[in-house]
Amino acid sequence: MNKTIKTALRDTLAVLGGYMVLGFGFGILMHASGFHLLHTLLMSLFIYAGSMQFAAVGLMTGGASLLTAAVTTLMVNARHIFYGISMLEKYQHTGKAKPYLIFGLTDETYSLVCRETEMPDEEKKRYYRWVTALDHVYWVTGSLMGAAVGTMVQFNTEGIDFSLTALFLTVFLEQWLTKKDHAPALMGVLISSICLLIFGSEHFLIPAMLVIALLLCLYTGREAKERG
Amino acid sequence: MDNTHVWLTIAVMALVTAGLRFLPFLIWSGKRKTPALIERLGQVLPCAIMGMLVVFCLKDTRFGTPSGFVPALAGCAVVTVTYLWKRNTIFSVVAGTVCCMLLMQLVF
Numbered sequence: 592m593n594k595t596i597k598t599a600l601r602d603t604l605a606v607l608g609g610y611m612v613l614g615f616g617f618g619i620l621m622h623a624s625g626f627h628l629l630h631t632l633l634m635s636l637f638i639y640a641g642s643m644q645f646a647a648v649g650l651m652t653g654g655a656s657l658l659t660a661a662v663t664t665l666m667v668n669a670r671h672i673f674y675g676i677s678m679l680e681k682y683q684h685t686g687k688a689k690p691y692l693i694f695g696l697t698d699e700t701y702s703l704v705c706r707e708t709e710m711p712d713e714e715k716k717r718y719y720r721w722v723t724a725l726d727h728v729y730w731v732t733g734s735l736m737g738a739a740v741g742t743m744v745q746f747n748t749e750g751i752d753f754s755l756t757a758l759f760l761t762v763f764l765e766q767w768l769t770k771k772d773h774a775p776a777l778m779g780v781l782i783s784s785i786c787l788l789i790f791g792s793e794h795f796l797i798p799a800m801l802v803i804a805l806l807l808c809l810y811t812g813r814e815a816k817e818r819g
Numbered sequence: 820m821d822n823t824h825v826w827l828t829i830a831v832m833a834l835v836t837a838g839l840r841f842l843p844f845l846i847w848s849g850k851r852k853t854p855a856l857i858e859r860l861g862q863v864l865p866c867a868i869m870g871m872l873v874v875f876c877l878k879d880t881r882f883g884t885p886s887g888f889v890p891a892l893a894g895c896a897v898v899t900v901t902y903l904w905k906r907n908t909i910f911s912v913v914a915g916t917v918c919c920m921l922l923m924q925l926v927f
Contacts, residue, residue, distance in 0.1 A: 605912040630825065637833040647832055651825050660828045664835040670871070671836070675843030677864040679853055682844070689844075696840050698872060705865040750890060750920035756876035757898045757915040761908045763869040764899060768906075775863040779870025792878040796871075803867050804860065811859040 595714055599721035603729070606699045609755040610641075610729040611736075616752075617644055618737020624652050628738050635734040639727060640697060643667045644734075669797050673804075674701040681705075681719075684712075688720050695723035697730075699755060702762045707769070778806055886927035894919030 614635065621631045626648075634644055643664055650660050674696045681704065682692055696704075703722050710718060767776055786799035847853040853861075877895075881887030898915035905911070 602908075604909050608912070608916075626825075630829065634829055634833075638829065638836055640836045643832060643836060647828070651828055654824070655828070657824075657827055657831050660831045661835050664832045665839070668836050668839050670868075670875075671839040672842055673864055673868050675840055676857060677861040677868065679843060679847055679861055680858070690841075693840050693844055694837055702869065702872070705868075747924055750923035751916060753891065753894050753919040754912055754916040756873065756891070757894065757912040758908070759869055759872045759876060760895060760898045760915075761902050761911050763866075763873055764902045765906075765908075766866045766869060768903075770866060772863075773866075776866040776870050779867030780874060783871040783874035787874060787878055795878070796875065799871060799874075803871065807860055807863050807867060808856055811863055812856065815855070815859065 595717045596721055599718055599725055602703055603722055603725045605754060605758040605761075606703070606726050607729050609699065609752065609758065610726065611733040612751045613641055613755070614730045614733020614735075615737035615741060617641070617648075618734040618739070619741035620645065620648050620737075621734070622738045622741055624648055626651075626738075628735070631734050631738040632731070635731045636727075639695065639730060640668055640671075641730070666794075666797060670698075670800060671696060673800065674705075677705060681715075685716050685719060688716070692719055692723050695727050697726065699758065700726045702759055706762065706765065774810060775807060778803060778810070782806065886923075890919045890922040890927060893922055 617635070618631050621634075622628075634647065638644055638647070646663060646667055647660070650663060655663075675693065678693075678696065678701070682689055685692055692704075700723050703726075704719050708715060708718070763776065767773060770776070782802050783795065783799045786795040786802065789795070790798055843857075847857060873895075877891055880891055894915040897918045898911045901914050902908075902911040
């Protein structure tokens with residue numbers, strides 16, 4: 592097997608576990624809420640955003656307006672703007688696959704492609720494509736299986752979604768170990784925690800993002816000035 | 820539920836999500852030079868984002884009862900210790916998840 596595919600398969604293993612199970616849960620929920628398999632398939636294919644899709648089930652069964660749906664999506668997924676900003680350079684010369692790579696930039700895919708690698712440029716591009724496509728396949732497969740056979744499976748999966756938390760934590764730790772400057776990482780944790788305490792779990796993400804962006808701009812601006 | 824409304828809702832959510840992901844690339848496309856500020860921001864963002872995502876994942880932790888925080892925090896401790904020890908992602912993810920699941924299902 593091609594070396595790039597092997598690396599991508601190995602790196603996405605944690606996502607495989609998390610996505611299959613979460614996707615499965617999403618499929619079960621869709622089925623239980625009376626939606627067609629086709630709804631599940633198209634949502635996982637084209638929305639492709641885990642937490643948003645769970646929120647969507649409630650919106651759709653509750654008969655929410657299109658405007659409510661749009662605003663909720665904006666709030667829940669605003670963090671994706673950050674992924675784009677930090678991938679501008681890495682995805683700059685990725686050619687025809689670029690729109691797909693951007694479309695597939697979920698939390699989990701981002702956590703894998705944002706890491707610094709030693710790969711040569713051509714291989715890196717292939718790696719991005721494989722990681723993005725594999726994650727997408729895991730998610731769609733998991734949700735379809737959940738919608739199709741979910742009710743037949745008896746396996747206590749409580750707590751298995753921790754695998755995605757664990758994945759993010761390992762990426763965080765790896766960055767901590769390899770970077771000398773820990774200020775951005777600390778800012779991310781502290782500002783988010785403070786905003787969580789102030790605004791609550793439903794609304795903290797957007798204020799946290801704004802404060803993080805602002806402080807990081809000030810921080811890197813000051814650094815650039817010092818370097819002259 | 821009105822089926823047309825469901826399809827429209829799905830379309831809206833897909834478009835808004837994709838719009839958010841594409842936005843930075845649309846604003847700072849190849850022809851226009853990316854401002855230095857945004858370039859620097861892009862370099863330091865990954866570390867801050869990962870910290871934010873970890874907090875985001877733990878947002879439903881509740882300190883009122885042990886079952887609200889022990890499984891997740893024990894899982895995080897296992898991930899951290901095993902990662903510092905072996906520096907192997909899969910090993911840490913599996914160890915942390917198993918620990919969290921066992922605590923949730925058997926203890927609490």
